[in-house]
Amino acid sequence: MPVVRRGLMAVFALSAVLVAGCDDAGASPAAKASTAPAAAAGGACQLLDFGMVNAKLGLNLGVAAGAQADNTFSCVLQASGASYPDLVLSVSTTTIGADVFASMIAPKDAAAVEGLGVAGYQMQTPAAGKAGPGVEVGWLAGNKRIIELSLRLAPGTPDDKAAEALPKVVELAKLIDLSSL
Structure with missing residues (x-):
């Protein structure tokens, strides 16, 4: 669980860059916001494409920020000029197997997702802080990576x-899982 949580810390730093509206000159070298193709932002954004994401989720995301911290790559996608909705992707290398993932990483109240990696879960998340409700999908990919994809909606x-949104995010996760092989 610490691997995923470290990745989430990098994601929170990315969110702060996007929310603050920093341009590339004001962002730290590890986290730069971009309106170029999502992959150009680096980090886990290399697995995302604005067209694919927007088509699957019915959104208009067009700003990306990517980062790497240790063995975790992160990405945040947002609409231009808005904090929410946002899509957050984190990818961390691991040595664990499906049994450990299911018992230690997947949240206890999450439902299993068939056909997603070696083991996967899905769940809704309640509104928290300034974000509205959301969804989270996580999985252990066949290439020994823990991947988490979450969508937070507007307050x-x-x-x-x-x-x-949950089945749409699951379908997007399955596309990302194929691209990470």
């Missing part, structure tokens, strides 16, 4: 919108 978004 005030009803929970049923997150429920509608």
Whole structure:
């Protein structure tokens, strides 16, 4: 679990860069916001494409920030000029197997996802802080990586919108899983 949580710390730093509206000159060298193709932002953004993400999720994300911390690569996608919705992807190398992933990494209240990596989970997440409700999908990829993909919606978004987004995020996760082989 510490590997994923370290990745989340990098993601929070990326979110701060995007929310603050820093241009590339104001961002740290490890986290730069970009309106170029998502892959150009580096980090886990290399696995994402704005067209693919927007088509799958029905969103208009167009700003990316990527980073690397130790063995974790992260990416945050947002709409231009808005903090939410945002899509967060983190990828960490690991040596664990499916049994450890299922018992130690996957949240206890998450549902299993068939056909996603070696083992996968999905769950809705409640509104928290300034973010609305969201969804999280995590999996252990066949190439020994723990991957987590989460979508946070705007504040005030009803929970049923997150429920509608969950199968779309699972489908996007399956596309990302194929691209990480």
